[in-house]
Amino acid sequence: MTGKDKPLDVPLGLLDQRAYRNGPRLGLRALDAMMPMHLWVGPTGHILRAGPTFLKLAKGTTVRHRRLTEVLEFRRPNNVHLAKDLIALSGSAIQVQMRDAPRLLLKGIVVALQRKSGFLLNLSPGIRLADVLLEHELRAKDFAPSDLAVEMLYLSEAQTAVLDESRKLNARLQGAKLAAEEQAFTDTLTGLKNRRALEHILDRLSHDDRAREFGLMHVDLDFFKSINDTLGHAAGDRVLQNAARIFAEETRAGDVVARTGGDEFVVIVMDCADPKKLSRIAARIIERLEMPVQFDGQPCRISGSIGITLSHFYDRIDADQMCSDADAALYVSKKQGRARHTFHDPPKNLQ
Amino acid sequence: MVLRPNAVTGYVVHGLINTAIESFVIGQYGSEAWKQICQRARLGHDSFESMMMYEDADTLAVLDAAFVQLGRDRDSLLEDLGTWLVTSEATQPVRRLLRFGGETFPEFLHSLCELHDRARLAMPDMSVPVFSVREYTPNTFSIRAIWVLPGFGALVLGLLRAMADDFGALVVLSLCETPAEDGEIAVTISVDMLDSAFAEGRDFVLGARQ
Numbered sequence: 285m286t287g288k289d290k291p292l293d294v295p296l297g298l299l300d301q302r303a304y305r306n307g308p309r310l311g312l313r314a315l316d317a318m319m320p321m322h323l324w325v326g327p328t329g330h331i332l333r334a335g336p337t338f339l340k341l342a343k344g345t346t347v348r349h350r351r352l353t354e355v356l357e358f359r360r361p362n363n364v365h366l367a368k369d370l371i372a373l374s375g376s377a378i379q380v381q382m383r384d385a386p387r388l389l390l391k392g393i394v395v396a397l398q399r400k401s402g403f404l405l406n407l408s409p410g411i412r413l414a415d416v417l418l419e420h421e422l423r424a425k426d427f428a429p430s431d432l433a434v435e436m437l438y439l440s441e442a443q444t445a446v447l448d449e450s451r452k453l454n455a456r457l458q459g460a461k462l463a464a465e466e467q468a469f470t471d472t473l474t475g476l477k478n479r480r481a482l483e484h485i486l487d488r489l490s491h492d493d494r495a496r497e498f499g500l501m502h503v504d505l506d507f508f509k510s511i512n513d514t515l516g517h518a519a520g521d522r523v524l525q526n527a528a529r530i531f532a533e534e535t536r537a538g539d540v541v542a543r544t545g546g547d548e549f550v551v552i553v554m555d556c557a558d559p560k561k562l563s564r565i566a567a568r569i570i571e572r573l574e575m576p577v578q579f580d581g582q583p584c585r586i587s588g589s590i591g592i593t594l595s596h597f598y599d600r601i602d603a604d605q606m607c608s609d610a611d612a613a614l615y616v617s618k619k620q621g622r623a624r625h626t627f628h629d630p631p632k633n634l635q
Numbered sequence: 636m637v638l639r640p641n642a643v644t645g646y647v648v649h650g651l652i653n654t655a656i657e658s659f660v661i662g663q664y665g666s667e668a669w670k671q672i673c674q675r676a677r678l679g680h681d682s683f684e685s686m687m688m689y690e691d692a693d694t695l696a697v698l699d700a701a702f703v704q705l706g707r708d709r710d711s712l713l714e715d716l717g718t719w720l721v722t723s724e725a726t727q728p729v730r731r732l733l734r735f736g737g738e739t740f741p742e743f744l745h746s747l748c749e750l751h752d753r754a755r756l757a758m759p760d761m762s763v764p765v766f767s768v769r770e771y772t773p774n775t776f777s778i779r780a781i782w783v784l785p786g787f788g789a790l791v792l793g794l795l796r797a798m799a800d801d802f803g804a805l806v807v808l809s810l811c812e813t814p815a816e817d818g819e820i821a822v823t824i825s826v827d828m829l830d831s832a833f834a835e836g837r838d839f840v841l842g843a844r845q
Contacts, residue, residue, distance in 0.1 A: 417840070418840075421840050438756075442758075445728035449686050
């Protein structure tokens with residue numbers, strides 16, 4: 285390298301003039317310090333020297349005096365086989381792979397040296413830095429201080445730590461969200477599902493591709509208002525909680541019981557197309573509702589009226605239509621003297 | 636170590652500092668002690684979130700309650716907290732991120748000047764004390780730090796002491812705390828390094844996964 289790029293426009297002292305004429309002569313130690321991952325390749329394509337960090341990456345395999353293309357495989361460009369191919373590449377970016385460690389993908393630059401002294405490759409681990417370090421136990425001093433490799437590692441590690449914290453927070457928030465949703469879908473007095481939850485479930489059933497059969501019951505407690513009026517709200521609450529327990533006990537885990545109003549409940553019996561079975565369930569519910577609950581030594585006597593419809597009565601499940609049909613059947617039960625259940629009239633072909 | 640000014644309420648504390656205090660107390664004194672500290676501080680909860688921001692009043696109240704509850708004086712407890720940040724398993728990321736500062740203890744000390752910018756790089760909404768470092772001889776340094784938490788000098792002292800151990804350096808540290816402007820507090824810590832390789836330091840490999 286000689287300083288012939290540009291004529292000197294500033295008068296320099298003799299020493300500086302001579303230095304400039306000679307060009308920057310980089311000693312081997314300076315080379316190691318500034319480019320610890322360099323390879324110096326002779327004009328015939330043999331490696332003359334490797335920087336200390338490159339030697340660490342080679343993990344003890346001999347590098348010196350071997351052909352460059354025996355040690356490294358050129359990935360980009362991939363047509364480098366002979367020393368003369370390097371001449372054309374001088375000054376351009378390269379990507380290479382260590383033949384002994386194919387996972388080690390390095391990027392860098394190759395330049396032709398002056399006075400037929402060969403080529404210089406300066407390499408870097410590129411984006412796979414963290415993996416490279418893990419395998420080769422490199423330290424900060426294995427990089428030139430001007431190299432931002434260590435800063436990149438710092439950043440990636442800091443980011444991982446921060447992401448870990450964020451992930452933990454997200455997990456906790458997700459848990460809290462589920463708990464809040466659970467509460468928002470629950471009737472606090474009875475622990476049953478509330479009207480909102482029921483709407484979600486009916487909506488899901490209406491759009492369920494599996495077209496599950498189910499029976500839908502509207503239950504209204506008879507004489508509940510008089511309990512509230514004569515014995516007070518605490519007695520009323522006790523009656524409601526008792527009724528909730530009966531509904532839960534008379535249905536299976538996969539069925540749905542919701543409190544939809546003051547003394548109104550909806551029971552969905554899943555995977556059921558059998559009116560006889562629903563009839564038995566309804567009769568048992570009414571029978572148990574009629575067993576008096578004791579409150580402050582006073583018996584609270586109620587009963588229940590029920591209206592029932594079944595999903596297979598309908599060509600297409602329409603939750604609103606089913607609810608209003610069950611409601612109409614419930615009205616018939618009330619009109620006929622309460623404490624009974626009534627089915628919605630099925631279409632003629634199903635009767 | 637994460638406070639940033641807030642025009643309305645004073646300072647907002649990053650949840651990371653609060654959760655560090657929480658983990659420290661639970662680890663050293665048990666969760667019952669932590670619950671009582673939170674009650675004494677009238678927090679209304681007994682668990683901080685590391686990724687949320689809190690009023691500095693919460694942090695100060697927790698620390699005040701901890702001094703009383705644990706029967707410890709302010710400086711010695713905060714110094715223990717600083718040491719714990721470096722040595723505890725729970726806060727290994729802190730130790731590792733500090734170790735990125737350099738290969739030797741003096742290099743680490745010089746890297747403290749960058750701590751503020753480094754922290755910003757990792758978490759833009761976080762600010763840490765601003766450090767400046769002077770080297771008088773290769774073995775004597777003085778470190779100046781500015782922050783807002785009363786008593787934070789002792790915390791920095793404990794942290795530096797633990798980092799010296801981590802590098803295997805034998806040092807004598809002394810602390811001088813002076814109030815600065817706008818409620819900020821400046822501390823000066825003088826560092827006398829008696830031996831840079833007194834003991835074998837803890838290993839630190841770049842890129843090693845925790």
